Amino acid sequence: MKTVFAKLLLISLCVVGSGFSQETGQSYIEFEKARFLKTSENNNAKYLGDSSFDVGYYKLDLNISYSPQSLSGIVTVSARSLGDILTSVFLDLSDALSVDSVLSNNLSCQYSHSENKLIISLDKPYSPDEIFTLTIFYHGVPVTTGLRSFVFDSHNEQPSIWTLSEPYGASDWWPCKDTPEDKVDSSDVWITVPDNLIAVSNGTLTDEIDNGNGTKTYKWKNSYPIANYLISLAISNYSVYKNYFRYSNNDSMLVIHYIYPEDLDELKPQLDKTTEMLELFSDLFSEYPFIKEKYGHAQFGSGGMEHQTITSIGIFTDGVIAHELTHQWFGDKITCRNWENIWLNEGFATYGEGLYYEFSEDKSAYNSFLSYHINRSKAAVGSIYVEDVSSISEIFNGNRSYSKGAIVLHMLRGIVGDSVFFNILKNYLNDPFLAYRTATTEDFERVAEETSGLQLNYFFNQWIYGKNYPKYNLEWDFQQAADNMYDVNINIEQSVNTYPQFFTMPVKIKISTSVGDTILSLFNDAQNQKSSFRISGKPTQLTFDPNNFILKDLIISDPAVLLPQLNLEQNYPNPFNNSTVIGYTLPQEDFVTLKVYNSLGQQIATLFNENGRAGEYKINFDGSSFSSGIYFYRLAFGKRIITKKMLLLK
Numbered sequence: 001m002k003t004v005f006a007k008l009l010l011i012s013l014c015v016v017g018s019g020f021s022q023e024t025g026q027s028y029i030e031f032e033k034a035r036f037l038k039t040s041e042n043n044n045a046k047y048l049g050d051s052s053f054d055v056g057y058y059k060l061d062l063n064i065s066y067s068p069q070s071l072s073g074i075v076t077v078s079a080r081s082l083g084d085i086l087t088s089v090f091l092d093l094s095d096a097l098s099v100d101s102v103l104s105n106n107l108s109c110q111y112s113h114s115e116n117k118l119i120i121s122l123d124k125p126y127s128p129d130e131i132f133t134l135t136i137f138y139h140g141v142p143v144t145t146g147l148r149s150f151v152f153d154s155h156n157e158q159p160s161i162w163t164l165s166e167p168y169g170a171s172d173w174w175p176c177k178d179t180p181e182d183k184v185d186s187s188d189v190w191i192t193v194p195d196n197l198i199a200v201s202n203g204t205l206t207d208e209i210d211n212g213n214g215t216k217t218y219k220w221k222n223s224y225p226i227a228n229y230l231i232s233l234a235i236s237n238y239s240v241y242k243n244y245f246r247y248s249n250n251d252s253m254l255v256i257h258y259i260y261p262e263d264l265d266e267l268k269p270q271l272d273k274t275t276e277m278l279e280l281f282s283d284l285f286s287e288y289p290f291i292k293e294k295y296g297h298a299q300f301g302s303g304g305m306e307h308q309t310i311t312s313i314g315i316f317t318d319g320v321i322a323h324e325l326t327h328q329w330f331g332d333k334i335t336c337r338n339w340e341n342i343w344l345n346e347g348f349a350t351y352g353e354g355l356y357y358e359f360s361e362d363k364s365a366y367n368s369f370l371s372y373h374i375n376r377s378k379a380a381v382g383s384i385y386v387e388d389v390s391s392i393s394e395i396f397n398g399n400r401s402y403s404k405g406a407i408v409l410h411m412l413r414g415i416v417g418d419s420v421f422f423n424i425l426k427n428y429l430n431d432p433f434l435a436y437r438t439a440t441t442e443d444f445e446r447v448a449e450e451t452s453g454l455q456l457n458y459f460f461n462q463w464i465y466g467k468n469y470p471k472y473n474l475e476w477d478f479q480q481a482a483d484n485m486y487d488v489n490i491n492i493e494q495s496v497n498t499y500p501q502f503f504t505m506p507v508k509i510k511i512s513t514s515v516g517d518t519i520l521s522l523f524n525d526a527q528n529q530k531s532s533f534r535i536s537g538k539p540t541q542l543t544f545d546p547n548n549f550i551l552k553d554l555i556i557s558d559p560a561v562l563l564p565q566l567n568l569e570q571n572y573p574n575p576f577n578n579s580t581v582i583g584y585t586l587p588q589e590d591f592v593t594l595k596v597y598n599s600l601g602q603q604i605a606t607l608f609n610e611n612g613r614a615g616e617y618k619i620n621f622d623g624s625s626f627s628s629g630i631y632f633y634r635l636a637f638g639k640r641i642i643t644k645k646m647l648l649l650k
């Protein structure tokens, strides 16, 4: 048995190398989107689209051929004028595609197409709030950019055609206002493909038409608000696997999976978990946002992408399935208003994975999840708020947007407590200004403050816009104040950070005493802060942030009175017949010898002769080969020597 004390107790929140690789956070960060980043460093500058009009509806009527690869389309855009007198507008559309004609309110109109902008002269001047419709006829072979916006792919020698538009790639394959800020109220996607393929998109399949010419047309209708980057297509020779999510006694929703035929049998057990996750997240967050339509998966290249009502997915781990499903609430129902605030999508979806582990598996999976993301959060460089949205790898930075974003939610939960935390999530999702719309950090902060009654500006300011994390150096001691009352003095010092200079956080401190534990609360809002508390019972240990809510490094210096002293115990039993136990305590690490001598001073045994670490030790002395009499045992530790006497009686 060995107990180890140390003068400086270095507590690190995280378990380094905990091996959190069980189909977890690691999997989706490596594979969700970041996997595609190799192709992505070409990207658009910060760009918000034409702000002179508000789009209300998109219809994509696409005809897609795999061999030869081609796309032709008719895209209809309904919009409302925001300008004074609007005479021309622009849409975003890749120069790789050719525009054949443009109609403005069904009248042929002038347009020009260059530098990935389609500038359209409207059929007449439009006053504020007037509605107009644009129809764009175009064709070409899309050139993929970013996270691979449009891909003619294959599996098992079969076609697989898919899209992943986030963040700037929708305009690689259809004309649109390429910004998450302008969500439309509804959308239609009609896809004509060779009749051996199935074409999948958002919302409900309203019609499947055999055109009698070797092609089929799939008509998908989405009746909910949607951001342009969440409009998707996925086309292959899919096998279809259906489940149902029963969300009340009388109602159920279709859960449908479009899977490559060769993979379906193997994937069914994983796919079946989707309905149980829908139940959990509906409880924790509020009703699934697209309950009148469906949820589903369409298999594609790799990773995952939370297309509205139909996640594109290539890795079917618990983590990725939970992550993309969480996005239906956080990302799809409420969309980050701009890419600077991507943590409102990715931090929340990452935390959703953790919630699945917490509520469905044993606590250790959740703790591993936290350790993994705490490690990554500590490695994060820069603020969670994305300063350079021209770089896709900055937007989808795993350490910041995903891991640290999730840990910020974990910390918020620590501050407000479980029930308030989940009320914040529900109130956010159902806020009339945010539900089915877009949000920024300030919107989430407002809801968190309204729900908790707490002022939380310091929290979001330092964790979302600030960098790094607090590094605490804590010293404490205590004095007896009365009978069994003690004054505990705590000094918390933070290393100086760039911004914020130090972190303001409410902290809990547990003092273990001879009569039980006392939890102290203090609001740490200074670089160097001293506090005193009177408690009952003699303190034996201090634990800072006992539930590990704060992302931090921590060094605690315990009071000298609690540190172990060098000690050599009397052997037991004594006198002894043949065998006895000798105990000793080392206050710190040093070279140690423990030797036994006879009454003539001759050394007869060496029990320990090497470096010893701080702690308590018990060691056995076997005297069976020696005769009865007095013996001495001697502990040498550094320059200090302690000797004791023992009696062997046979």
Ligand SMILES: [Zn+2]
Residues within 6 Å of the ligand: 032, 306, 323, 327, 345, 346, 349
């Ligand atoms: Zn995600």
